[in-house]
Amino acid sequence: xxxxxxxxxxxxxxxxxxxxxxxxxxxxxxxxxxxxxxxxxxxxxxxxxxxxxxxxxxxxxxxxxxxxxxxxxxxxxxxxxxxxxxxxxxxxxxxxxxxxxxxxxxxxxxxxxxxxxxxxxxxxxxxxxxxxxxxxxxxxxxxxxxxxxxxxxxxxxxxxxxxxxxxxxxxxxxxxxxxxxxxxxxxxxxxxxxxxxxxxxxxxxxxxxxxxxxxxxxxxxxxxxxxxxxxxxxxxxxxxxxxxxxxxxxxxxxxxxxxxxxxxxxxxxxxxxxxxxxxxxxxxxxxxxxxxxxxxxxxxxxxxxxxxxxxxxxxxxxxxxxxxxxxxxxxxxxxxxxxxxxxxxxxxxxxxxxxxxxxxxxxxxxxxxxxxxxxxxxxxxxxxxxxxxxxxxxxxxxxxxxxxxxxxxxxxxxxxxxxxxxxxxx
Amino acid sequence: xxxxxxxxxxxxxxxxxxxxxxxxxxxxxxxxxxxxxxxxxxxxxxxxxxxxxxxxxxxxxxxxxxxxxxxxxxxxxxxxxxxxxxxxxxxxxxxxxxxxxxxxxxxxxxxxxxxxxxxxxxxxxxxxxxxxxxxxxxxxxxxxxxxxxxxxxxxxxxxxxxxxxxxxxxxxxxxxxxxxxxxxxxxxxxxxxxxxxxxxxxxxxxxxxxxxxxxxxxxxxxxxxxxxxxxxxxxxxxxxxxxxxxxxxxxxxxxxxxxxxxxxxxxxxxxxxxxxxxxxxxxxxxxxxxxxxxxxxxxxxxxxxxxxxxxxxxxxxxxxxxxxxxxxxxxxxxxxxxxxxxxxxxxxxxxxxxxxxxxxxxxxxxxxxxx
Numbered sequence: 001x002x003x004x005x006x007x008x009x010x011x012x013x014x015x016x017x018x019x020x021x022x023x024x025x026x027x028x029x030x031x032x033x034x035x036x037x038x039x040x041x042x043x044x045x046x047x048x049x050x051x052x053x054x055x056x057x058x059x060x061x062x063x064x065x066x067x068x069x070x071x072x073x074x075x076x077x078x079x080x081x082x083x084x085x086x087x088x089x090x091x092x093x094x095x096x097x098x099x100x101x102x103x104x105x106x107x108x109x110x111x112x113x114x115x116x117x118x119x120x121x122x123x124x125x126x127x128x129x130x131x132x133x134x135x136x137x138x139x140x141x142x143x144x145x146x147x148x149x150x151x152x153x154x155x156x157x158x159x160x161x162x163x164x165x166x167x168x169x170x171x172x173x174x175x176x177x178x179x180x181x182x183x184x185x186x187x188x189x190x191x192x193x194x195x196x197x198x199x200x201x202x203x204x205x206x207x208x209x210x211x212x213x214x215x216x217x218x219x220x221x222x223x224x225x226x227x228x229x230x231x232x233x234x235x236x237x238x239x240x241x242x243x244x245x246x247x248x249x250x251x252x253x254x255x256x257x258x259x260x261x262x263x264x265x266x267x268x269x270x271x272x273x274x275x276x277x278x279x280x281x282x283x284x285x286x287x288x289x290x291x292x293x294x295x296x297x298x299x300x301x302x303x304x305x306x307x308x309x310x311x312x313x314x315x316x317x318x319x320x321x322x323x324x325x326x327x328x329x330x331x332x333x334x335x336x337x338x339x340x341x342x343x344x345x346x347x348x349x350x351x352x353x354x355x356x357x358x359x360x361x362x363x364x365x366x367x368x369x370x371x372x373x374x375x376x377x378x379x380x381x382x383x384x385x386x387x388x389x390x391x392x393x394x395x396x397x398x399x400x401x402x403x404x405x406x407x408x409x410x411x412x413x414x415x416x417x418x419x420x421x422x423x424x425x426x
Numbered sequence: 427x428x429x430x431x432x433x434x435x436x437x438x439x440x441x442x443x444x445x446x447x448x449x450x451x452x453x454x455x456x457x458x459x460x461x462x463x464x465x466x467x468x469x470x471x472x473x474x475x476x477x478x479x480x481x482x483x484x485x486x487x488x489x490x491x492x493x494x495x496x497x498x499x500x501x502x503x504x505x506x507x508x509x510x511x512x513x514x515x516x517x518x519x520x521x522x523x524x525x526x527x528x529x530x531x532x533x534x535x536x537x538x539x540x541x542x543x544x545x546x547x548x549x550x551x552x553x554x555x556x557x558x559x560x561x562x563x564x565x566x567x568x569x570x571x572x573x574x575x576x577x578x579x580x581x582x583x584x585x586x587x588x589x590x591x592x593x594x595x596x597x598x599x600x601x602x603x604x605x606x607x608x609x610x611x612x613x614x615x616x617x618x619x620x621x622x623x624x625x626x627x628x629x630x631x632x633x634x635x636x637x638x639x640x641x642x643x644x645x646x647x648x649x650x651x652x653x654x655x656x657x658x659x660x661x662x663x664x665x666x667x668x669x670x671x672x673x674x675x676x677x678x679x680x681x682x683x684x685x686x687x688x689x690x691x692x693x694x695x696x697x698x699x700x701x702x703x704x705x706x707x708x709x710x711x712x713x714x715x716x717x718x719x720x721x722x723x724x725x726x727x728x729x730x731x732x733x734x735x736x737x738x739x740x741x742x743x744x745x746x747x748x749x750x751x752x753x754x755x756x757x758x759x760x761x762x763x764x765x766x767x768x769x770x771x772x773x774x775x776x777x778x779x780x781x782x783x784x785x786x787x788x789x790x791x792x793x794x795x796x797x
Contacts, residue, residue: 037520037576037610038520038523039489039490039520039521039523043490061608062608063608064608065591065606065608071588072586072588072591072606073586074584074585074586074587074588075583075584075585076585077585078585078586079571079576079586079607079608079609079610080608080609080610081513081516081517081520081521081609082510082513082514082516082517082608082609084483084514085482085483085486085514085517085518085521086486086517086521088483088484088486088487089486089487089489089490089521091450091487092450092454092487092488092489092490092491093490107507108507108510109505109507109542109544111474111505111541111542112474112505112506112507112510112542115474115479115480116480116483118479119479119480119483119484120483122448122479123448123450123479123483123484123487139604142602142603142604143509143603143604143605144507144509144601145507145508145544145600145601146544176477186543187543188540188541188542188543189540189541189543190537190538190540190541191477193474193476193477193478193479194448194477194478194479195448285583286583287582287583287584288583
């Protein structure tokens with residue numbers, strides 16, 4: 001198995017995203033947590049990522065505000081600016097950093113979407129990326145012309161392929177050529193508004209763990225955004241994805257697997273563990289603990305005492321995963337004599353890499369060296385300074401190991417990721 | 427200026443349109459030039475019918491490179507998602523710290539309809555009615571978060587106060603939206619809505635929803651007439667007419683000489699005012715009324731129309747942006763400033779402040795409520 005020597009790094013703006021798929025990761029309380037409404041925190045994070053020679057910054061977006069038990073969820077950061085618009089502004093305050101946005105492919109129309117992303121790609125001179133979201137959230141349909149879709153994943157996949165045709169539609173010497181497409185979900189024709197971009201096409205990022213997500217990524221994506229997993233599980237996933245790539249006639253170089261991770265540093269291992277626990281404690285307020293429990297139990301637990309024991313009643317759900325999780329949490333609470341809140345702090349929102357800068361750099365390098373990942377998407381736990389520490393303390397160690405670039409070689413996101421310029425499809 | 431109604435100062439805006447240009451730097455340069463002249467705002471037109479970048483994307487790029495000038499991209503409403511459009515405009519307002527506007531336009535051709543394949547082209551009346559609905563629902567979505575709904579209350583662990591977020595439950599003729607928005611209420615409350623009100627169906631939308639109406643008029647009498655009718659119509663919609671700024675939109679070609687307007691382009695202000703001091707007036711062309719002459723004569727024209735109460739100001743569309751905008755700022759604007767007719771610095775920081783427009787109240791906020 002060929003192994004990459006270099007790893008790739010990206011950062012996601014913390015807050016609205018659900019990259020870790022567990023309890024939220026962002027500490028928003030306290031003065032250090034910057035607002036996501038002003039431009040300055042975005043600019044600061046982008047500049048920090050560029051200082052750290054990161055491949056790209058990802059701005060995540062949910063198509064709707066999250067709800068819990070039929071009401072708007074109040075406990076996690078929600079709401080924020082439209083990511084592509086923000087990235088266009090960030091393109092002006094950075095020079096090399098890749099700029100990726102989550103854009104939902106279930107509700108948009110290919111022409112508008114292709115044009116919006118191609119604009120970013122041109123104005124940033126080839127630094128755009130698109131994380132294709134295919135959220136099947138039916139509620140989001142209530143805000144869009146087309147309403148819900150019976151086949152959201154099918155539509156998203158078709159939209160990506162149509163969008164790529166539009167990006168490729170001009171002749172290599174910059175002359176518009178007509179396109180026509182008729183498929184299951186779209187029937188469109190005309191001329192696209194923009195030539196191919198400096199990197200050919202924006203980088204397409206696919207997220208997810210499902211069979212379907214892996215298959216879609218292996219078939220056409222440039223980056224797979226994965227969930228963090230232990231080394232062995234990550235290696236077998238990586239091998240699985242490579243098999244799938246081969247089946248689609250693609251090489252391992254054509255797709256990067258990058259898990260979303262959280263990192264907590266300390267001068268000693270013990271201090272790092274202590275900090276990590278402190279962050280979880282700060283995050284998981286008494287109310288948040290009840291919320292986390294309600295998400296598993298599926299029932300109203302607002303009457304429970306967060307500092308008291310776990311509820312006696314069984315979860316009101318038949319979801320096997322939820323039932324198993326509930327059983328694990330109960331066993332943990334029994335074994336260690338933990339309250340509801342202590343159980344949630346202990347069991348959820350576990351940071352991916354905790355340790356000294358040296359040990360974290362070694363761990364990250366091991367994942368890449370042993371064929372478990374091509375790089376990582378860092379989810380800073382505080383918007384204000386979460387990335388600074390990593391850039392200042394871990395990046396130099398990765399560079400010393402020869403595991404990370406010491407300067408940007410190319411100007412485009414594709415060149416950072418070592419992806420070839422796509423051959424026009426027509 | 428105290429004699430003028432509306433209590434308004436002269437307002438000036440310029441277009442940055444450069445067909446085929448994809449280089450961010452050249453838009454930034456022009457916007458900075460316009461900002462040096464103290465202009466209220468710049469516009470960037472957009473249409474699916476011709477090649478070119480997404481205008482809102484370009485002006486997002488311009489935002490961090492400028493500090494005061496208003497940024498008004500065109501976003502069309504016929505084939506786009508209203509939810510996405512309002513979110514993008516609100517985001518520009520956040521990035522520019524209260525400097526966003528939105529020029530509302532429609533798509534009328536079958537060619538544009540085919541790019542989307544959702545429906546056939548519709549007559550102007552229908553698409554403008556829908557544009558009005560989009561303008562309406564956008565304001566509702568901007569209001570769907572009350573100011574300060576993001577409470578970050580450490581004591582209760584609540585990031586949001588859901589009592590200050592609202593569904594909009596809007597059902598229009600061609601779309602419906604439930605809300606609330608994903609973007610918190612923008613700094614200006616409502617970014618400035620701009621509509622070219624020259625034609626009838628658009629004029630109704632302008633009178634009802636616009637903060638700034640553009641009128642393409644070659645003669646002062648025509649401009650005054652449209653302005654009067656717009657204000658009357660705004661009143662009939664229950665608005666105060668002074669909440670609407672009406673700007674005359676002219677193509678300008680400042681390529682011919684420093685002073686003399688091209689002979690034969692003269693158009694004395696018959697009826698409503700005095701003669702122009704030797705300058706030329708605009709002439710009707712296929713593209714719209716075009717002023718061709720020197721920057722000084724353009725200043726005369728601006729001053730004369732404005733003094734006569736024909737207009738609240740001008741939206742000037744340079745024929746050759748790089749050349750004409752420079753002459754506009756260093757010639758026309760400098761002269762107007764010298765005469766005390768136009769601001770020499772920005773006393774305010776938001777586009778609404780430049781235009782003398784109040785920050786609108788939130789339609790969902792409970793009177794005397796918590797916000």
